[in-house]
Amino acid sequence: MITTITLNPALDRTIHIHSIKYGEVNRVGEIREDLGGKGINVGRILSGFTLPTMNMTILGQSNYHEILEYFKKDEMAVNYVEVPGHTRTNIKIVEKDLNRTIDLNESGLSVDSKNYEKFLEKLDAIAPKSEYLIMSGSLPEGLPKDTYKEIANRYGKQVKIIIDADDDVLSEGLKGEPYLIKPNIHELENALNRKLESDVEIIEAAREIIKRYKMTYVLVSMGAKGSLLVSAEEAYRGGTIDVDIISTVGAGDAMLAGFIYGLSRKKPLNDCLAIAAACSALTISVEGYPRLDLDDVYDRARQVTVTKL
Ligand SMILES: Nc1ncnc2c1ncn2[C@@H]1O[C@H](COP(=O)(O)OP(=O)(O)OP(=O)(O)O)[C@@H](O)[C@H]1O
Numbered sequence: 001m002i003t004t005i006t007l008n009p010a011l012d013r014t015i016h017i018h019s020i021k022y023g024e025v026n027r028v029g030e031i032r033e034d035l036g037g038k039g040i041n042v043g044r045i046l047s048g049f050t051l052p053t054m055n056m057t058i059l060g061q062s063n064y065h066e067i068l069e070y071f072k073k074d075e076m077a078v079n080y081v082e083v084p085g086h087t088r089t090n091i092k093i094v095e096k097d098l099n100r101t102i103d104l105n106e107s108g109l110s111v112d113s114k115n116y117e118k119f120l121e122k123l124d125a126i127a128p129k130s131e132y133l134i135m136s137g138s139l140p141e142g143l144p145k146d147t148y149k150e151i152a153n154r155y156g157k158q159v160k161i162i163i164d165a166d167d168d169v170l171s172e173g174l175k176g177e178p179y180l181i182k183p184n185i186h187e188l189e190n191a192l193n194r195k196l197e198s199d200v201e202i203i204e205a206a207r208e209i210i211k212r213y214k215m216t217y218v219l220v221s222m223g224a225k226g227s228l229l230v231s232a233e234e235a236y237r238g239g240t241i242d243v244d245i246i247s248t249v250g251a252g253d254a255m256l257a258g259f260i261y262g263l264s265r266k267k268p269l270n271d272c273l274a275i276a277a278a279c280s281a282l283t284i285s286v287e288g289y290p291r292l293d294l295d296d297v298y299d300r301a302r303q304v305t306v307t308k309l
């Protein structure tokens, strides 16, 4: 089984507009709402591939019914604790003419230590039975920056720990010695506090982290520039597929889901990276966060160039 943890889930409200005119009234086009949150986006794809997946999360009492409906519609298993308040809504503004997305993410619910203990009790019953534990996204208010490290320390001996986060949440999480992280290039640069200008520099940086935190893989996503998979001994460059982009939100989550799917099916690393890129391409070329069809993913994966470096 695979467990995802999304401590700060969200409803994503996506607004399509040609381009924002500052200081003027902007008339928006289509608006849609989807269940988001990084771990949940990963879990949706994995369960669509029929991998047994449990999504652990924290929901606000005032709109949890609405969110549970989304889990039902997306056919995803969920285990959650309720806390006072309203699960956040994140605004995604897609500027068609500029090929650009602006994310306006709320800080989220406030979680006290009593409710967090309840969450951990639920997690204790599930995490040790998992092959992978994927912790993705920001933390809600009230939880310390080293929350992912603590969770990694709690289960890391039995379970492969995966972290996708940024800033302090990533830097602290690394101290839990995860199995894999999936930073985008900016998150990796922030973690190391320096600019990374070439593949060679990125690989060196990833290996520095792998060595320091006894990790196995760093999967670096670079938007339109593709991806790099780095381990202590190997490195692969993953290309992209030319698709018409609707919105790039969730591209990284799809990449992580595809890569973990490949690993869990014991595919060679180059195939895992191709599957990952295919999941991203399919996700960015449609509205919202659909479940993906595995046959489509394999078809697309054949179009991805993966080079061993
Ligand atoms: N503009 C693009 N053109 C082609 N492929 C893209 C583009 N943006 C993203 N991708 C694909 O998606 C993958 C992940 O994208 P990206 O690096 O933007 O992830 P991310 O920053 O973690 O995204 P998010 O946080 O929104 O999930 C890329 O490696 C690439 O394969």
Ligand SMILES: O=P(O)(O)OC[C@@]1(O)O[C@H](CO)[C@@H](O)[C@@H]1O
Pocket: 008, 010, 011, 012, 035, 036, 037, 038, 041, 090, 103, 105, 136, 137, 138, 139, 249, 250, 251, 252, 253
């Ligand atoms: O605020 P966080 O937790 O860092 O990111 C949350 C989020 O932007 O990530 C997903 C896309 O990756 C969206 O579904 C969601 O709104």
